[in-house]
Each structure stands twice: as C-alpha cells, then as structure tokens.
Amino acid sequence: MLEHIDAELEDPILKVMASFKASTVSHKLDLGIGVYRDSKGKTPIFKAVKEAELIIQMQETSKAYLGPVGDTQYTGLIHQLLFGQLDCPPDFFQIIQTPGGTGALRVAGEFLHSALPFATLWLSDPAWSTHKPIFSGAQLPTKEYRYFDHETRVLDFAAMCEDIAAIPTGDIVLLQSCGHNPSGCNLSYEQWLSVSQLMADRGLLPLLDLAYHGLDQGQILDLQSIKAIEAHHDEWLLCYSASKTFSLYNDRTGALAVRNRTIQNAHHALSLILNLVCANYYMPPAHGASVVRTILTSSDLTELWKHELEAARTRIIDCRKALIDALSSSGTDDYQFLERQEGMFAYLGLTEKELAWLREKHALYFGPGGRLNIAGLNPQSLPQISQALTELAKKKRG
Incomplete structure (x- = not known):
C-alpha cells in the first residue's frame, strides 16, 4: 500500500x-x-550537567508522566532565568516545557494558526532553514522580510525596518533573539527598541526564537531583545532551547512562553496550548528538564x-x-x-x-x-x- x-x-x-x-x-x-x-x-x-545527573540518579524515585505542561519547577526557573529582569508579574506569562526549541516552535505555530487563522508569519531573509517547514507543517503561511545584505554580507537594518513597516496589521514577525542563524548578524539594543516600537505602531505580534542564549554577547546581553520587546508590547511569544545553553542536544529540552495582556487571557492561552499539545506529543520528556532544574536550584x-x-x-x-x-x-x-x-x-x-x-x-x-x-x-x-x-x-x- x-x-x-x-x-x-x-x-x-x-x-x-x-x-x-x-x-x-x-x-x-x-x-x-x-x-x-x-x-x-x-x-x-558540561561538568554541571554530569554532576546534576548524578544527583538525579540518586534522588529520582519515579518515572511517572509529567503532564502536558511539563516540569512546573523547570518552567518556573526558566521564567526567572529569562524574564526575571522584567517588571511584568509572572501570572501574565504561561510557560510549558517542550521537546526542544523545535518543539516549542511547532506548538507556537499551531497555537498562532488557531488563535489568528488569517495571520501570516514573517521570517527573516535568510532564516534558519527549518523555520519555514516547521510553520508550514502547522498550516501557518510564511513570508520574508529583508534582514541581510547579500552583497556586503552584513545586517541591512534599513531594509529590515522598511519591510516591517509594510507588514499588514495583525500579522506575526519572528525575530531571533541573539546569535542569528544563519547570518551571524544581530541587532544592537537601540535597534531592538526601534524594531519593537515599529512593530507596536503597526499592530504586529512578536515571536522571539531564543536558541543561543549565552553564546553570543553573554548571558545578560543576550536577553536584551526580551527587554526591548516588553517595552512596547503586552502580548508576545518566545520559544526557548536548552540544547546549546546547557549542552543538552539529544535530551530535547525547551520551552514555549506566552506573554499575555491579562491574567484571564493567560488562562485561555494555556488551555488552547494544552489542547494542541495533547493532540501532538501529549507529554514532554523528563530528563533534560530535570537536569536544568537541578542545576538552577543549586548555587554551586x-x-x-x-x-x-x-x-x-x-x-x-x-x-x-x-x-x-x-x-x-x-x-x-x-x-x-x-x-x-x-x-x-x-x-x-x-x-x-x-x-x-x-x-x-x-x-x-x-x-x-x-x-x-x-x-x-x-x-x-x-x-x-x-x-x-x-x-x-x-x-x-x-
């Protein structure tokens, strides 16, 4: 057959x-x-990972399912790691554990297609080669905005802003938070603030992809995109990967965060996300999140x-x-x-x-x-x- x-x-x-x-x-x-x-x-x-795994081996007492949200202590620690710098109360965020950053992107794509069925997602040119098939698989149409000057091989910020200024209201723009893949060209904090303001003026929804936290300008500066987006938006999404940051590639550890305008919106967003997760992989794997949790709850x-x-x-x-x-x-x-x-x-x-x-x-x-x-x-x-x-x-x- x-x-x-x-x-x-x-x-x-x-x-x-x-x-x-x-x-x-x-x-x-x-x-x-x-x-x-x-x-x-x-x-x-990482040595920190190996030591965490030894602790887990000694202390773990069950292999029970985590539930579709995942390890809630892990998601709380991810919130503190990424969003602790913000003034926004934690209740305005919903965070779930996902199978890697790629899993977060796929769930985000399905969530956005369900919530905004007529919206288009805009990707940078060039983009990570897997971005488009991930979102196409989620039935979310994609288009491109200019980002990179293919002649000089550096960031073309003017062209980027020109294209974003022409994107229809209600569409979604994916922005890589740091370590742009594949171009290696990143925005300064001032440029992030300008793009954030421009998107707010146009009524566009930001989707941040954070896959290389700590490997570009450092663990604090690599989060400046989040601060810039929060300065002008009260709704946005972020997909996070622990693969590079914690060297947990084959443990498939990530997270999807949704910043909501109200606490009630946050509850509704989580319900939709969990419905989508249950129709997909249902439960995330436990080990990688356990490693991250063990590391971040130990000062040493x-x-x-x-x-x-x-x-x-x-x-x-x-x-x-x-x-x-x-x-x-x-x-x-x-x-x-x-x-x-x-x-x-x-x-x-x-x-x-x-x-x-x-x-x-x-x-x-x-x-x-x-x-x-x-x-x-x-x-x-x-x-x-x-x-x-x-x-x-x-x-x-x-």
Missing part, C-alpha cells in the same frame, strides 16, 4: 549530514551542523554552568578571530565581513555550485548558503579551510 511513496529528503541540513556521512575521504570536515564543539571536535557534556552548579557557558562563548570568539587571521595571512580580503558577524555562525553567502566545489575539491561540508559553524573550527582544520576559501575567492574573481 505504501509502494507509491517516492519522497526524497528535503531538509538541507540533513542532506549535508547524509552527504558527509557517505564520504570516504579521511580529511573531510563537517562545518555545517549547528552544535558547539570543543578544540578536539567533540560536543562536550549554577556558577559552574555559567563558567562553562562563558568558556564556550570565549572559544567561539577566539575561533572567529583565528579564522579571520588565517584568511588575512593567506592574502585575501574577501572575507572582511566576518568581523561584523558574531556568535556561533558565519554566513558566506555561497551558491550551491560553490558549496559543491568545496565538498568535491576540499572535502568541506558547509550548511545552506555557506553557513559555517565557527565552533567547529580548531587549529588543525584552519589551514585546510583558509586555503579552500582563499582558492574560492580567487576562483570567483576569475
């Missing part, structure tokens, strides 16, 4: 993963997958986690500088824009033909559009990468 299916893999990141895995070249390098890696090329488990583990997260952020900064220096030493100035990008990603703006050339000639596997995971660099791989990118620049100049 299923023999008529002829679907092929569509996700561009999964295609890169499959192509990399199939390659038999010994010097191949995976630069496309968005996970933090240490200097040895491994995705480490919290300090250890903050130290490890800051060390990861510092390494990313050092890796970017090392790449810039290596390219400069190779005699090319074609990649000076890397100095104006930041966070875990660099975005080279490459064509499919150029990406194929890098794979075939240099065994380098980049993400869509030439997204490069800065955390995937190390001293051993830099010569190979800088040589390849220098050759590509010369090839493009003819």
